[in-house]
Amino acid sequence: MAASPANPPLSARKPPAKRPPAKIESSWSIMDRVGLGLAWAAGISMCVIAALIVGYMAYKGLQYVNWEMITTSPEASLDQSATGGFLDPIIGTLLLTTIGIVIAIPIGVAVAVWLTEYGRPSGLARAVESGVEIVAGTPSIVLAIFGLLIFQQSFMGIFSFTAEGGAVFGRSFITAGVMMSLVALPMIIGSTREAMMSIPRHVREASYALGKDKATTIRRVLLPSARSGIATGATLGMGRIAGDTAIVVILLGASMQITPEEGPGGLFRGTGSTLTSFVYNNSPAGEGNAPEKAYAAAFVLLLIVIGLNAAVGLIGRRNKPQWN
């Protein structure tokens, strides 16, 4: 090694300074142990609570649910616990979810595409982003009564039942469906944006190099690749729609059976109920004398929602596009 005044050879060096040995105490203090214990307790209790909820719902649900319940309509009778099933609420849930998601997907994808691919002027883009966040954070009860406000205006009369005196009822599948789409919208926008942003630049550049314009590129190249992201967002949105109760209670008219209106599109302008409102109404908080049906319906609802969320995982895993 190059010897120099700064770096004397080994033989010429001074002995090292004696430093007092560091005082090392035990490495896990009481507070650390307490913290660790609490962390374990928190983790385990999460598992226990989840097991209790799912287990209990399964236990009670399987106890009461039967094929007849799923296939018969609710009947208006005094002894609710013995008669009728919840076919109409099931159809109601499916119908409402479909309406909500069919409205939400095109709008959501369009907004997401605009935000990722265009987004000018940037002030507007930021405002739209904040707007989506506000919609995501708005309680569904507020969306519900806002929806009622809008759809009870006379010019919105086509969307629901109009009474003799001109009062617009404002409650129907379509009105509830429109507000439900707002519930699903932020998720679709979020997932689609993520999917679009993860498409690397060279894919877009390749398309432009072939002479395609932006719109065609989006339509033919980018959107198909973002399919799984869109599907994920849509499925998450469906889960939220299926589980929402506030909008249903306020905007669906609370008729036990699906009651279409006369005229075209009568089903959509009609009222009905969903599994969520059915459970609510049959619990002690509603009319309350049929907890068996409430358990059964809640069990079916839980299965639907869990199924949707499981589907999200499957979609994500199977169709993730690989970019090399």
Added chain:
Amino acid sequence: MGAVQVVEAASLNGVKVSKVRDRTDRRVELLLGALASTILLLIAGMVIFVFLKGLPSFTHNGLAWFGSGGNVDDQLMNIFNSPANPDDYVYELRAWPLLYATALITLSAVIISTIFAVLSSIFIVEFAPLSLRRILEPVVRLLAAVPSVVYGLIGILVVVPWVHDHLISEDRKESVAYVIQLDGTSIAVGIFILTIMICPIMIAIVVDALRSVPANWTQGAAALGVNRWRAMWTVSVRAARPAIVAAAVLASARALGEAIMLSMVAGSVGFAPNPLDGFTFFLEPARPLASTIVDNAEGLSVVPFGQTMYAFALILLVSSAFLSFGGWAARRSLSKYTLGAR
């Protein structure tokens, strides 16, 4: 379409063709931009409409709207029973019990949930054995997906009767019988179930944040001879503070708007629980704003009553907005030391 004719008329002049392409592009962009702007219009519309509809309730009560005085349920009944003549509409309301219940239930649930979520996340990220970790992550997702009405059902059919049978003795009922009936529906049950409801959302966010702390830092802390808990707490959790704040804000918004579950288990009485009652305080019922709207939804057609409900909705909207802003401000101040290094 005019664009096609332009293409045919042009020679193979690159400029002309690309101008056509730009025009179509421009149209698409404007169309999509207009669609995106409708979201803004929607929100603006929502805020304005709800504000206008709810304003009469505030103007007729002034600041006393936020105060207490009298039984809020009786007042709501009077509003509902207003005569048909607009001049005779009854608006009197002292909404304090409802505001108090909202703040109490939301804040308690969020605080407890934050602590629980941070601890669970630390467990999931650092200390859980692999088998437990593989179970816990789907479990958290599952809990986040359960609809609120299912939570409410279990609450009202299982937890409330248990509380009634085991925690509410006859003596206790007697001690507060002059103001309120204790039947098991209570803020305790409400806070308990609300915490379980919002915790999974927070856990998902905090786990993500803890996992994305650069390995550089965690290994650096380990290399200094700091034990796993300390390293996790002083480095990872500290670095994840903005995310924890964001998660808390998100959870607060959810808790604020929770109407159905709380309507089922927290009691449907506009009552302000009294902390001076000691332990009984937790067993007293209450009803937050969102639940009040749901419970009274049938009365919306009565004008002054509807306006009162919209006033409640306005409070919820404004609170959500404040929450978002507060969360954003808190996250910015926490980022002082990270400086975009990540």
Added chain:
Amino acid sequence: MELKQDPLSMNGNGDRNGAPAATPVPPLRRIVIEAETEPIHVADRIIDQERAYADPVDGILIDQETEPAWVEQRMRTEALSIAYGGKVAVKEVSLEVNSGEVLALIGPSGCGKTTLLRSLNRLVELTPAAKRTGRILLDGESVDDFDVTHLRSRVGMLFQQPNPFPMSIFDNVAYGLRERGSKRPRKKELEPIVVDALERAGLWDEVSNNLNHPALALSGGQQQRLCIARSLAVSPEVLLLDEPCSALDPISTAIIEETIVSLRSEVAIVIVTHNLQQASRVADRVAFMYLGDMVECGAAGQVFGAPMAERTKEYIGGGFG
């Protein structure tokens, strides 16, 4: 070939024995600057200079200079092997780490140097698939016998990418002291240790005016020196450096090399480096690793000047890398 004007010579009067200069010019920097402009023949230079210090009695280069009595053995590995999954990263390596000197681990990429280094403070256990056989001894005790956090406060480490925590400078240096044990030392007690550590790391002059400055606002070289100070604050016996200068510019590199050399007398230092010139500048002993084997280990002069193994000769001569 000297530069006409050495940009680093500020006052020029660095008198090591006498009065302290305002900013002494370490000769080390001159070598660095020279080295940049000349083609390097490391082996030739080393041989020439070592011959000047060879034992005049024998007239030949001795393999290992007789070490003075105070060079103590700090750590030792015995037949250490580490495997990730099926792949063996370190094969049966035995070496010694002594205080008072710098040991450099050299060799091409992926040959187990970093793995070996990280096993010395058991950081390799953070990788789930790693398996270790053989013994590692710290002051005669097996490293597995005591608490791993104990071990890591006695054997410090510096990483390739400077990794100061997102806190103030003071909090960074005081971190190791605050976060061990149950009693949290007060700021007054910590201050002298922090100042001392920053001085030994050569960073004190630059940050003394504001210790509450966020650490991440420092430059790369300053951050790395901060990391050195952070490690020094817990008074380790051994300091492991994993290519500490590879992410830094030449000037910061020079400053850190100087710091390493000045720390040498207090802590045992092991440095992994790709840079042969750096190894020649700072190391007293050199160990050459190739594909997991310890090919050769000896005094720097000997390994660079007259390597015994063929492979070492090839590597040093630039035959592969």
